[in-house]
Amino acid sequence: MATVQYISPGGEVAGELPLTTEELVRGYRAAARARFFDERAVTLQRQGRLGVYPPFRGQEAAQVGAALALTERDWLVPSYRETAAALTHGLPLSQVILYWRSHPAGWRFPEGLRLLPFYVPIATQLPHAVGLALAGRYQAEEPWVVLAFIGDGGTSEGDFHEALNFAAVYKAPVVFVVQNNGWAISTPTERQMGNVRIKDRALGYGMAGVRVDGNDLAATWLTAREAVARARAGEGPTLIEALTYRIAPHTTSDDPGRYRDEAEARRHAAEEPLARLRRVLGARGAWDEAREAELERELEAELQAALAEADAAPDAAPAEIVEHVYAELGPDQRRAWEALGGR
Amino acid sequence: MxxxxxxxxxxxxxxxxxxxxxxxxxxxxxxxxxxxxxxxxxxxxxxxxxxxxxxxxxxxxxxxxxxxxxxxxxxxxxxxxxxxxxxxxxxxxxxxxxxxxxxxxxxxxxxxxxxxxxxxxxxxxxxxxxxxxxxxxxxxxxxxxxxxxxxxxxxxxxxxxxxxxxxxxxxxxxxxxxxxxxxxxxxxYRSERQAVPEGHFAFELGRARIVRPGDAVSLFCYGGMVEVCLKAAEVAAREGVELEVVDLETLAPLDEATVLDSVKRTGRAVIVYEAPRSGGFGAEVAARIAEEAIYHLEAPVVRVAGWDAPYPPFTSVEHHYRPDARRVLAAVREVLE
The missing domain is CATH 3.40.50.970 (Thiamin diphosphate (ThDP)-binding fold, Pyr/PP domains)
Structure with missing residues (x-):
């Protein structure tokens, strides 16, 4: 099957687009909000107001579209680059800032928000996503669906294989979204795997597999929505490969000039997801420069409020290092806690 | 398999x-x-x-x-x-x-x-x-x-x-x-039978147990080594030497207080485990004794453990790897000398 695409890079809609204008505006606003924060995050990092940060520029549609397919009852399982998805699923912006400041107050996500923490060890979150999906079956309510992210590099890990195999064996209500952004730090996809069509692997596991234009928010949203519906109906897991491109460096510490031609990154930047959405909305009379300027003012105000809230967080106390190792301080943690000035 | x-x-x-x-x-x-x-x-x-x-x-x-x-x-x-x-x-x-x-x-x-x-x-x-x-x-x-x-x-x-x-x-x-x-x-798994209470009961985690009191040497052990140490203690008792067998039971978090209390009373410690000796859990027990009770010791702490080699798949010599009562008693003699 061909790559799913509803909106071309130039903003042309091929055939029927099964999303209302209101839905498209909602999707655009969520993606633009993510983009706004991502750009400012890089600046904040340069100013020393944020720690090492992994930008997601160009991947807004892949993340936001998938996250929009979930309800509040569903769980989202990120890797470390899914700030856009986390924001869309409800993580407060001040929390995101504190997290990327490595402040402990940023690491406890709000109660009730069905979002697992950001994961650093690659692909290790995927077996958790499967277990979490199965846990929903034992609850009295209708089972929740779990949507888990991974990158192209992460598909090389053993945990990717084990998780997809477990999910297929148990027909778990889980959706795996691989953001194939072309790079695992400096390693291009063709040096990561023998068959660069990641969605082909779904066949081997015995689950549905779909390849979508990951820069087309309509394609990612609608495809994820179908996969979530299948999972909810008990029809098992889906592997979605979202083709996108890591326009930005791996992290703010990375220098992609050492391993890739940045002209190529600029070519891919022309296919980024927001411009094409603006064209579609503009053609429907649902977006214009005035509304764009108004949105930017809103986002600036939100960011300033979130920064103020983050800045007001009390400094971390050294004794926090040994808190939460166990439910209660063990004898060794208690001794360390006292040595660290805990009272 | x-x-x-x-x-x-x-x-x-x-x-x-x-x-x-x-x-x-x-x-x-x-x-x-x-x-x-x-x-x-x-x-x-x-x-x-x-x-x-x-x-x-x-x-x-x-x-x-x-x-x-x-x-x-x-x-x-x-x-x-x-x-x-x-x-x-x-x-x-x-x-x-x-x-x-x-x-x-x-x-x-x-x-x-x-x-x-x-x-x-x-x-x-x-x-x-x-x-x-x-x-x-x-x-x-x-x-x-x-x-x-x-x-x-x-x-x-x-x-x-x-x-x-x-x-x-x-x-x-x-x-x-x-x-x-x-x-x-x-x-x-099947080496002994014991009366076990029916229904639900729970023992506290994080507590070591003195399974045989004694005053000559403290034997620190857990799991499969407890029966080995009890056997050694029985043999020693025939010679009038009372070994204290301490079953650590929970290794993390370790009940350091019980370990130190025992060694302060006996002044001698032998630590028995079947993992490779170097860097094994017994080293942690020995280090804590050294940090907190060294002035109570009458002899150096001794470890009896698996040899510093992989557990051997060679059936005829396998029993030389896992500590037994004979090796525990040799260590006891060493710390009593």
Whole structure:
């Protein structure tokens, strides 16, 4: 099957687009909000107001579209680059800032928000996503669906294989979204795997597999929505490969000039997801420069409020290092806690 | 690979073997809490290679007791996800020596999740694994990785030494809010029978036990080494030397107070474990004695452990690897000289 695409890079809609204008505006606003924060995050990092940060520029549609397919009852399982998805699923912006400041107050996500923490060890979150999906079956309510992210590099890990195999064996209500952004730090996809069509692997596991234009928010949203519906109906897991491109460096510490031609990154930047959405909305009379300027003012105000809230967080106390190792301080943690000035 | 495959014989008059006590504990836990799930390789229809889960699937259904694909990282990772979703997972890793593919899940997540989410998520999960040598298992079926696990912050490590202790400690582990590794000595699975109380009871985790009081030397041990140390103590008693046998039982968090109290009374310490000697858990016990009780010592601390080599798959010499009463008594003589 061909790559799913509803909106071309130039903003042309091929055939029927099964999303209302209101839905498209909602999707655009969520993606633009993510983009706004991502750009400012890089600046904040340069100013020393944020720690090492992994930008997601160009991947807004892949993340936001998938996250929009979930309800509040569903769980989202990120890797470390899914700030856009986390924001869309409800993580407060001040929390995101504190997290990327490595402040402990940023690491406890709000109660009730069905979002697992950001994961650093690659692909290790995927077996958790499967277990979490199965846990929903034992609850009295209708089972929740779990949507888990991974990158192209992460598909090389053993945990990717084990998780997809477990999910297929148990027909778990889980959706795996691989953001194939072309790079695992400096390693291009063709040096990561023998068959660069990641969605082909779904066949081997015995689950549905779909390849979508990951820069087309309509394609990612609608495809994820179908996969979530299948999972909810008990029809098992889906592997979605979202083709996108890591326009930005791996992290703010990375220098992609050492391993890739940045002209190529600029070519891919022309296919980024927001411009094409603006064209579609503009053609429907649902977006214009005035509304764009108004949105930017809103986002600036939100960011300033979130920064103020983050800045007001009390400094971390050294004794926090040994808190939460166990439910209660063990004898060794208690001794360390006292040595660290805990009272 | 199954080293033994006999169905447990439950006979109240003769008591229970340790593997029956584990089975009984799992049945009690499954019966009293719907959130408890038991899973692992071959634990369902077959009842586990040692029959620790025998009959549980028939009794509680395939939803509560189920088989997994052959993938240790997947098993531990699945359990973490189940715990995140509000369940009480009890996973079986078929042999502790097969745990290594899951160490990423253990070290990166199992012991770290509560800490990195600042208490938002806890992982009330138990991972059971048969460990240790002494029964001529095939290669790599006899490892003792407790030291690796005990070094992972946030993970509790419990090693029972008898049927009754196994049941009460396993039930405590399942009730515990933190992840617990529960290592069951293969050698003890069917070596003794003991009267085990019916129904639910739980022993406190994090407590060492003096299983035989004495005044000459403190023997620190756990799991399969407890019976070895008790045998050594019996022999020594015939010569009028009373050895104190301390069953550490929970290695993490360690009950340091009981260890120090014992060594301060006897002035002599021998630490017995079957993992390789260097960097093993006995080194931690020795270090704590050195830090906190060195001026009470009448002799250097001695470790009796597996030799610094992989557990040998060579049947005719295997018994030279695992500490026995003879080697423990040689160490006792050394510290009494």
């Amino acid at each position: 199954a080293a033994e495959a006999r169905a447990p014989v439950a006979d109240a008059r003769q008591g229970m073997t340790m593997v029956q006590a584990v089975n009984d504990a799992l049945a009690v836990a499954l019966g009293r809490d719907d959130r408890v799930l038991v899973f692992g390789q071959d634990v369902g229809v077959m009842g586990g290679v040692f029959r620790a889960t025998d009959g549980l699937q028939a009794r509680f259904g395939e939803g509560r007791v189920f088989d997994t694909p052959l993938a240790e990282a997947g098993i531990v990772g699945l359990g973490i996800g189940l715990a995140l979703g509000g369940m009480r997972p009890v996973a079986e890793v078929q042999f502790a020596g097969f745990l290594y593919p899951a160490l990423d899940q253990v070290l990166s997540h199992l012991g770290r999740y509560r800490h990195r989410t600042r208490g938002r998520f806890s992982l009330p999960m138990v991972v059971r694994a048969p460990y240790g040598g002494g029964v001529h298992t095939p290669e790599q079926h006899a490892d003792s990785p407790e030291g690796i696990l005990a070094q992972a912050p946030g993970v509790k490590v419990v090693v029972p030494s008898s049927p009754e202790r196994a049941k009460g400690l396993l039930l405590a582990a399942i009730d515990d809010p933190d992840p617990v590794f529960f290592l069951e000595a293969i050698k003890l």
